[in-house]
Amino acid sequence: MTDLLRDGNAARATAEFRLEDYRRKYFPSAVSRVTGIFLFDDIDSAAQAWDSEEWSGHFNSDYLTDVGVSADQSSRHDSTWITMMRDDENILVDGWKEMAVGYWSGKAASDQPIWERIIEGWVTIWGVDLKARALKEVQQYWPQSLPLLAVAANSSLVGSCDGAIMPHAIRKGIHH
Structure with a gap:
């Protein structure tokens, strides 16, 4: 996206x-x-x-x-x-x-x-290596996002959608 x-x-x-x-x-x-x-x-x-x-x-x-x-x-x-x-x-x-x-x-x-x-x-x-590399990237470039990442990881363990990341598009008006 x-x-x-x-x-x-x-x-x-x-x-x-x-x-x-x-x-x-x-x-x-x-x-x-x-x-x-x-x-x-x-x-x-x-x-x-x-x-x-x-x-x-x-x-x-x-x-x-x-x-x-x-x-x-x-x-x-x-x-x-x-x-x-x-x-x-x-x-x-x-x-x-x-x-x-x-x-x-x-x-x-x-x-x-x-x-x-x-x-x-x-x-x-499922790939542990990919998860570890993603964590290193977040630590390097977006360290302020680590608490949100912890919430998302812990939430997923209990079946909650809190902290989920997804694309979202909103259409405004009619365009031809």
Whole structure:
């Protein structure tokens, strides 16, 4: 989400919000790309994404880890459709709506799909190494956040959502 909202990504944000409008209108039961949590559905899909030129810059293998998922709702999609419906400048191409039908329907775009799972719910990071590196980063760059991190960690142990971190977008007004 932060990458999407950073300066220089206006075309990508526009494409995502147009795709979100399309989902709301035609596939309302599918989980939103804007508010959902993205996961690779299987290790083969993760490996394909890392090897693909279209995905370069989107993922850092330092953060690849096993997770536990508690999903209230999920949708499974071939993310290849997303790369097909945007050009090199992240602008939606002609015919993107037809491709969006394939994406939101959960159809494979090719014989080598890159399956992503979008969930509404919670993800628990199991990788201890990743947790330790994240703690060091918080200690180095945001030491004032350590008490909040302690609240979040302790809250999760008792099943509370206090201290949970999640993206949130608010639409203001009608824009065409």
